[in-house]
Amino acid sequence: MSTRKASLTDKQTKNGTSKYVLERCASINEYYDIAFKVMLLGDSAVGKTCVLVRFKDGAFLGGNFIATVGIDFRNKVVDVDNLKVKLQIWDTAGQERFRSVTHAYYRDAQALLLLYDITSKSSFDNIRAWLTEIHDYAQKDVVIMLLGNKSDMAAERVVKMEEGEKLAKEYGVPFMETSAKTGVNVELAFLAIAKELKHRATQQPNEPKFQIHDYIESQKHKSGCCSLV
Numbered sequence: 491m492s493t494r495k496a497s498l499t500d501k502q503t504k505n506g507t508s509k510y511v512l513e514r515c516a517s518i519n520e521y522y523d524i525a526f527k528v529m530l531l532g533d534s535a536v537g538k539t540c541v542l543v544r545f546k547d548g549a550f551l552g553g554n555f556i557a558t559v560g561i562d563f564r565n566k567v568v569d570v571d572n573l574k575v576k577l578q579i580w581d582t583a584g585q586e587r588f589r590s591v592t593h594a595y596y597r598d599a600q601a602l603l604l605l606y607d608i609t610s611k612s613s614f615d616n617i618r619a620w621l622t623e624i625h626d627y628a629q630k631d632v633v634i635m636l637l638g639n640k641s642d643m644a645a646e647r648v649v650k651m652e653e654g655e656k657l658a659k660e661y662g663v664p665f666m667e668t669s670a671k672t673g674v675n676v677e678l679a680f681l682a683i684a685k686e687l688k689h690r691a692t693q694q695p696n697e698p699k700f701q702i703h704d705y706i707e708s709q710k711h712k713s714g715c716c717s718l719v
């Protein structure tokens with residue numbers, strides 16, 4: 491694990507625009523150019539820990555469900571346009587009793603992955619309440635993505651994909667269904683977030699804006715994901 495914090499030095503450009511200057515950071519085990527803090531949110535048992543473990547280790551945590559206590563994090567470095575992007579991913583406890591602990595971490599998160607479980611109507615219905623919490627505690631420009639997890643459990647599905655899409659559209663956030671069990675769309679979700687954050691941090695005034703929705707759609711079609719959800 492890196493012992494150095496990724497350094498994004500905020501400098502003023504000639505025209506007064508704030509620009510990030512990248513500094514290369516290195517440590518024995520990990521090498522990265524730029525780092526971002528990402529949080530996983532959503533009701534207990536929607537699969538936040540499993541999605542993180544799938545992304546970090548490529549494995550599925552089956553078996554008995556052990557609820558997260560408080561908050562924990564893991565790092566993963568991904569390549570985005572020749573830059574090493576470190577995602578520091580915070581896995582929060584979904585249980586109500588830990589809410590005050592996790593609120594304290596929202597403020598410096600640059601992206602939030604908000605999960606529900608496609609086999610749990612209540613976890614989907616609670617998404618609006620989660621979005622209110624995000625509004626109250628997170629930065630205004632935080633990147634939000636909605637994920638309908640457990641897409642492998644087709645027989646138990648109670649939330650249609652169109653319902654997830656509709657809700658995401660209403661809030662103007664990208665959406666996809668994922669499965670921590672099969673891995674469908676898990677890497678894509680984190681990569682899309684990494685790309686969006688990297689583009690925001692390094693965007694030149696004359697460069698076209700990165701379109702996260704378009705990126706997700708193009709990658710979904712490439713991987714043929716949609717037949718799997």
Ligand SMILES: Nc1nc2c(ncn2[C@@H]2O[C@H](COP(=O)(O)OP(=O)(O)OP(=O)(O)O)[C@@H](O)[C@H]2O)c(=O)[nH]1
Nearest residue numbers: 534535536537538539540557558584640669670671
């Ligand atoms: N079939 C299937 N099961 C899953 C998937 N993701 C998680 N699970 C199962 O759902 C249960 C809850 O998963 P967790 O990742 O621990 O849930 P969590 O959201 O982190 O829960 P809290 O820590 O309480 O907030 C576990 O039994 C997992 O094995 C998935 O994509 N498909």
